[in-house]
Amino acid sequence: MRHLISIADLSKREILELLNIAIRLKEDRKKGIFEEKLKNKTLAMLFELPSTRTRISFEVAMLELGGNALYLNWNDLQLGRGEPIKDTARVMSRYLHGIMIRARKHETIVELAKFSSIPVINGLSNLEHPCQVLADLLTIYEQKGLNAKITWLGDGNNVCNSLILLSAILGFEMVVACPKGYEPSLLSKALEMGGNVRIERDPKKAVRNADVLYTDVWISMGQEAEKEKRLRDFKGYEISLDLVKFANDPIVMHCMPMHRGEEISDEVIESKNSVIYEQAENRLHMQKAILLNFLG
Ligand code: CP
Ligand code: NVA
Numbered sequence: 001m002r003h004l005i006s007i008a009d010l011s012k013r014e015i016l017e018l019l020n021i022a023i024r025l026k027e028d029r030k031k032g033i034f035e036e037k038l039k040n041k042t043l044a045m046l047f048e049l050p051s052t053r054t055r056i057s058f059e060v061a062m063l064e065l066g067g068n069a070l071y072l073n074w075n076d077l078q079l080g081r082g083e084p085i086k087d088t089a090r091v092m093s094r095y096l097h098g099i100m101i102r103a104r105k106h107e108t109i110v111e112l113a114k115f116s117s118i119p120v121i122n123g124l125s126n127l128e129h130p131c132q133v134l135a136d137l138l139t140i141y142e143q144k145g146l147n148a149k150i151t152w153l154g155d156g157n158n159v160c161n162s163l164i165l166l167s168a169i170l171g172f173e174m175v176v177a178c179p180k181g182y183e184p185s186l187l188s189k190a191l192e193m194g195g196n197v198r199i200e201r202d203p204k205k206a207v208r209n210a211d212v213l214y215t216d217v218w219i220s221m222g223q224e225a226e227k228e229k230r231l232r233d234f235k236g237y238e239i240s241l242d243l244v245k246f247a248n249d250p251i252v253m254h255c256m257p258m259h260r261g262e263e264i265s266d267e268v269i270e271s272k273n274s275v276i277y278e279q280a281e282n283r284l285h286m287q288k289a290i291l292l293n294f295l296g
Helices: 012-031 053-064 085-095 106-115 130-147 158-170 187-192 203-207 224-233 266-270 276-295
Strands: 042-047 068-073 098-102 120-122 149-153 173-177 196-200 212-215 251-254
Touching (some): 012 130, 012 158, 012 276, 042 053, 042 085, 053 098, 053 276, 085 106, 098 106, 098 276, 106 120, 120 130, 130 158, 130 212, 130 251, 130 276, 149 158, 158 173, 158 187, 158 196, 173 203, 251 266
Parallel strands (some): 042 068, 042 098, 098 120, 149 173, 173 196, 212 251
8 A cells, every 4th residue: 555645756667657557548538448447446535725627637537437536625524623634544544445635734644644544645735746747747748758858937836846856757857947935845855866957047048948838826825925925026937928939849838727927928828839728638647547556
């Protein structure tokens, strides 16, 4: 029994295996082939924060694999009234076959996993978003192959942390363009893992030769109080059509939800370079691969 808490929990071989499974499942779905490999299995989806893509893609993934999914809102459970995580984990382990959890604090997910005898999957924390970047690997592979140069623009946040670790594991070259003070907190870990990641302050220099431009919101969930300061600090780091021209006919990615006119312009979202909606679709195919691997 294993958990998926950090993308660094997986080896290169395991990640490439997930990629292969996701590719096959995507083709199967197009042909209308569905295998009920998770029949009689139930996944709990525990959310302390809102979600559109993670929630829907995990739920549909479970249903299409023949299993069940329970959407559990934190505040509807006794958790919301202070029941300890460790009791919740022990009880859930007796009813279910897996837990996907989105929590404010990464430590909450670590604590849940510590007391769970069933697999725990991180569906986003303040530190990482491993399922997102696994799905992004499918998008990058489909569009640019496995030798892509990736430039991240904006906040070195949870998604960025997982992406630099993924790049370190797979050997992608990555540049993070961010203002001072917004570097990804797992940068030193990525470098220790042998990652080819560097920080660049100038967005134009950062995107030179990039095959992939990737951005995310400047104000993540839980950072609403810092909105004004962040909007000021990130000025100049938005993906505009002008910036896209400095790169190598790149694909433009965003994990969504997007704030048009902040980190990305509407023209870029609507341009031929954008693969953002395909990227969102790929969450479904990769979620299935993850579920088969961890719950199967
Ligand atoms: N990208 C992502 O995780 O989206 P949701 O917050 O809608 O799940
Ligand atoms: N960085 C964003 C990602 C949302 C999917 C957040 O944490 O809010």
